[in-house]
Amino acid sequence: MRELELIEQIRRAFTATASQDRAVALGIGDDCAILRPPSGSEMLVTTDFTLENRHFRRDLHSPESVGHRCLARGLSDLASMGAVPMAAFLSLAVPSDLLAKSQGQGWITRFFNGLQKLAKLHSVGLAGGDTAESPANLILADIILLGSAPVGRSMRRSGAKPGDSLYVTGSLGGAAAELGAMLSGPARRTRAASLIGHPHLFPQPRIATGRTLLRRKLATACIDVSDGLSTDLAHLCRASGLAAEVERAAIPLHPLARRLEAGALNAALHGGEDYELLFAAPASVRMPREIAGVPITRIGRFIPKRAKQPLMTLLAPDGSRATLEPQGWEHFSRH
Ligand code: ADP
Ligand code: MG
Numbered sequence: 001m002r003e004l005e006l007i008e009q010i011r012r013a014f015t016a017t018a019s020q021d022r023a024v025a026l027g028i029g030d031d032c033a034i035l036r037p038p039s040g041s042e043m044l045v046t047t048d049f050t051l052e053n054r055h056f057r058r059d060l061h062s063p064e065s066v067g068h069r070c071l072a073r074g075l076s077d078l079a080s081m082g083a084v085p086m087a088a089f090l091s092l093a094v095p096s097d098l099l100a101k102s103q104g105q106g107w108i109t110r111f112f113n114g115l116q117k118l119a120k121l122h123s124v125g126l127a128g129g130d131t132a133e134s135p136a137n138l139i140l141a142d143i144i145l146l147g148s149a150p151v152g153r154s155m156r157r158s159g160a161k162p163g164d165s166l167y168v169t170g171s172l173g174g175a176a177a178e179l180g181a182m183l184s185g186p187a188r189r190t191r192a193a194s195l196i197g198h199p200h201l202f203p204q205p206r207i208a209t210g211r212t213l214l215r216r217k218l219a220t221a222c223i224d225v226s227d228g229l230s231t232d233l234a235h236l237c238r239a240s241g242l243a244a245e246v247e248r249a250a251i252p253l254h255p256l257a258r259r260l261e262a263g264a265l266n267a268a269l270h271g272g273e274d275y276e277l278l279f280a281a282p283a284s285v286r287m288p289r290e291i292a293g294v295p296i297t298r299i300g301r302f303i304p305k306r307a308k309q310p311l312m313t314l315l316a317p318d319g320s321r322a323t324l325e326p327q328g329w330e331h332f333s334r335h
Contacts, residue, residue: 002099003131006108013112014119014126021125023086023148033127035087041148043086046077050141058139060182063107065201066139067114073226074145075122075205076275080224081154082214083147085122085207090115090129093140099133107139117195122207155214155222157239160280164220166244166300167287169206169277172229173257173264174199176271180260199254203275208292210277218287222279228270228328230312232278237302237311240280245313246300246324269314270327 011028026034037043050070052058061069071088078085098107119126124145134140178200195202206224213219221240223232229251237244248265254274257267280302281287287296305311312324 002096003133006094006099006131009109010112010126010129010131013116021087021123024125024127027087027125027127028129033087033089035127035146037086037148040150042151042154044078044081044083044147044149044154045144046074046147047142047144048073048077050143052139058107061201062114063110064114064117065198066141067111067116068118068195068202070111070141070143071115071118071124071145072203072205072275074143075118075124075207076203076224076226078145078147079205079207079210079275080222080277081147081149081156082210082219082222083149083154084211085124086146086148087125087127088119088146089144090126091131091142091144092129093132093134093138095134095137095139098139122205149214153214155210155219155279157221157223157236159219159221160236160240160242160302161220161282162242162302162304163283164280164302165283165285165287165298166233166246166302167219167279167281167296167298168225168229168252169209169291169294169296170274171252171254171257171295172225172269172274172276173260173267173271174254175203175273175275176200176267177254177256177260177264179271179273180267181256199256199274203273205275206277206292206294209294209296212291213277213279218285218291219279219281222277225274225276225278226272228272228326229278230269230324231272231326231328233312233324234326236278236280237305240302241305242302243305243309243311243313244300244302245315247315249317250297250299252295252297252299269324272328 310323314324
């Protein structure tokens, strides 16, 4: 019964979003949702787990932040391939006490508020899901995002060519810096009044930037920075069969990371969850300084992969070279 009440609450909250959405012909309420990808497009699908104590902590993250981050991860995957979001599906397992308090301003309501705010920002409807009582006292959420892109045009990890420049959107290290501050400060839930300036709690997926990169054919390969620059660049290199050189001084540091002083570079290189886009483009392309309001910075280039040469090299301003090892952390619980 409680599940049914909750589903009804979700349906009411999301009907407005979904019905304005041309991609969702039928949303929450039937056995299946019906989606209509635009003609000439193909569908892209990504799924992401959000697990309590692995991806978030109830004593550290506000429910709004958990809802936001849950959707942001999937949106960022769509952004990295240049897709336009069509619909989200959410499977949710909730401890019975939270299910009982799902009305009013309970945890679940606030979780959905956070999710919905970001969904509205990107005009993506929640078109379905599943709800169950969690067998443990843990919140588990699995989100599925569907997007569309013109057939054959999605940006993959594998398209970079030798000599291509390496670019990043926005700035790096902010999410790791904010999380570090949250973990070292007194345990308190941050109820951010504004979504801006909270790269860990409220990351902003680069949907519009990714879409423009695809539409204007600016990038040859792209990935989102979810595990950290060093790890995600290694993915781009391996998929494209190339090596890369990164200019240390060119890496744009988030203001929160800069405050770490000596730790700033580490946060930018290895701190995950910045959800910026890392992409390759031919050196001949005149890259705009900003795309969809997001700064674009050239931080290095791709070179042929040679035996016994490192996959990734960090170039210091004095010209010295150091091997860059993939060290991005992948899960919250490692901290
Ligand atoms: P069924 O038993 O046929 O799967 P449900 O009672 O589980 O139906 O779900 C009814 C409707 O509510 C479906 O459209 C389903 O997609 C939607 N729904 C259930 N849980 C969620 C959720 N957590 N988020 C979004 N939609 C949900
Ligand atoms: Mg069901």
